[in-house]
Amino acid sequence: MLQHLYRTFIELTNHQGSSKLIRKFTFSKWSRFVIPSYTKVFKVNKEEMDKPLHHYQNLHELFIRRLKSSARPVDQQKDSVVSPVDAKIEAYGVITPQKEMIVKNKPYSIQEMVSNDLVLEKYIEGQFIILYLSPKDYHRIHSPLKAQVGDTWTVGQKSYPVNSLGIKYGKEPLVKNFRKLTELTFENGHMLMVKVGAMFINSIEAVSKKEVVEKGEEMAYFTFGSTVILLFEKNSITFASNVYSGSYVKCGEPIAHLKK
Numbered sequence: 001m002l003q004h005l006y007r008t009f010i011e012l013t014n015h016q017g018s019s020k021l022i023r024k025f026t027f028s029k030w031s032r033f034v035i036p037s038y039t040k041v042f043k044v045n046k047e048e049m050d051k052p053l054h055h056y057q058n059l060h061e062l063f064i065r066r067l068k069s070s071a072r073p074v075d076q077q078k079d080s081v082v083s084p085v086d087a088k089i090e091a092y093g094v095i096t097p098q099k100e101m102i103v104k105n106k107p108y109s110i111q112e113m114v115s116n117d118l119v120l121e122k123y124i125e126g127q128f129i130i131l132y133l134s135p136k137d138y139h140r141i142h143s144p145l146k147a148q149v150g151d152t153w154t155v156g157q158k159s160y161p162v163n164s165l166g167i168k169y170g171k172e173p174l175v176k177n178f179r180k181l182t183e184l185t186f187e188n189g190h191m192l193m194v195k196v197g198a199m200f201i202n203s204i205e206a207v208s209k210k211e212v213v214e215k216g217e218e219m220a221y222f223t224f225g226s227t228v229i230l231l232f233e234k235n236s237i238t239f240a241s242n243v244y245s246g247s248y249v250k251c252g253e254p255i256a257h258l259k260k
Contacts, residue, residue, distance in 0.1 A: 026059040032056065032057055035056055039062075042134070042135045042136040044136045048068055050066045051065070063139050063222075064223065074216030074252040077254065079257045080145075080254040080256070080258075081254065081255060083131065083251055083255045084131070084143065084144050084228055085131055085133055085137070085139075085142070085228050086137040086138045086248075087249060088132045088247070089245060089255075090130040091103040091128075091129075091130045091245055092128060092239060092244075092245070095124055095125060095126050095231065096125070097125060110124075110128075110231070113179070114181065114192065119192065122189075122192075123231045123232070123233060127232045127237060127239070128229060128232070129243065130227060130228075131228045133228070139221050140222075140251075141221060142251055143214065143216065143219055144193075145191075146186065146212070146215045147184035147186040148186075148212050149182065149184060149210065149212065149213055150182070154178070156197070179194055179195060180195045180204045180220075186258075188236045188237075189233040189236045190233055191233075192231040193228065194229040194230075195226070196226050196228070196229065204221075204223075204226075205221055235259060237256040237257060239255065239256050240254045243256070
């Protein structure tokens with residue numbers, strides 16, 4: 001019953017018209033008047049912003065804010081894989097031989113999420129981690145390690161909530177939402193970064209066109225909070241001790257180590 005009500009409400013509100021209205025408002029000068037309330041309600045850390053609050057002329061500028069250079073130091077261990085975002089770890093684990101990841105006892109099709117069977121083969125029986133960005137979080141996405149940037153492709157159109165309720169009651173948002181995928185190649189193998197769009201605003205903007213990125217280098221940003229999923233090849237990494245469901249990590253902190 002709850003699932004039916006939740007999905008009905010989302011379908012009634014999540015359409016092109018409402019998305020355009022919300023986008024128009026967040027980009028408008030009028031949205032700046034809600035910024036103080038927004039930062040208070042969502043407990044946004046104003047001290048780490050690179051500019052004072054009055055600098056932001058609309059909500060969009062606040063969403064894509066940069067931080068002070070010292071706010072997110074990048075772990076420099078040679079074998080570390082760092083978090084690309086500020087996020088809560090929703091789930092992590094092993095990709096099954098059936099090409100699925102199990103999230104909150106619910107199977108999600110990696111095959112549907114990736115939509116590229118040639119790429120997918122590399123990650124069967126590998127590992128995954130799901131990083132959820134809340135409205136308070138820093139929305140810029142950085143490289144987890146030094147890597148060569150491979151193909152990028154886009155899949156899906158509409159987006160549904162990717163928070164805990166969305167995962168529990170939604171229509172498999174992690175694999176059906178609008179998403180941009182980028183494959184990264186490093187000395188131990190390959191990693192796939194899946195950037196999942198948020199409800200209402202499917203905006204994932206690239207800021208780098210480099211063929212090689214350094215660990216911690218900025219690659220893209222979300223206009224709205226959302227989710228990043230990382231897929232790793234089998235036997236390429238071990239997760240760090242701070243990784244468990246429900247824990248919070250900051251961009252630049254280690255989440256895994258490369259296997260030798």
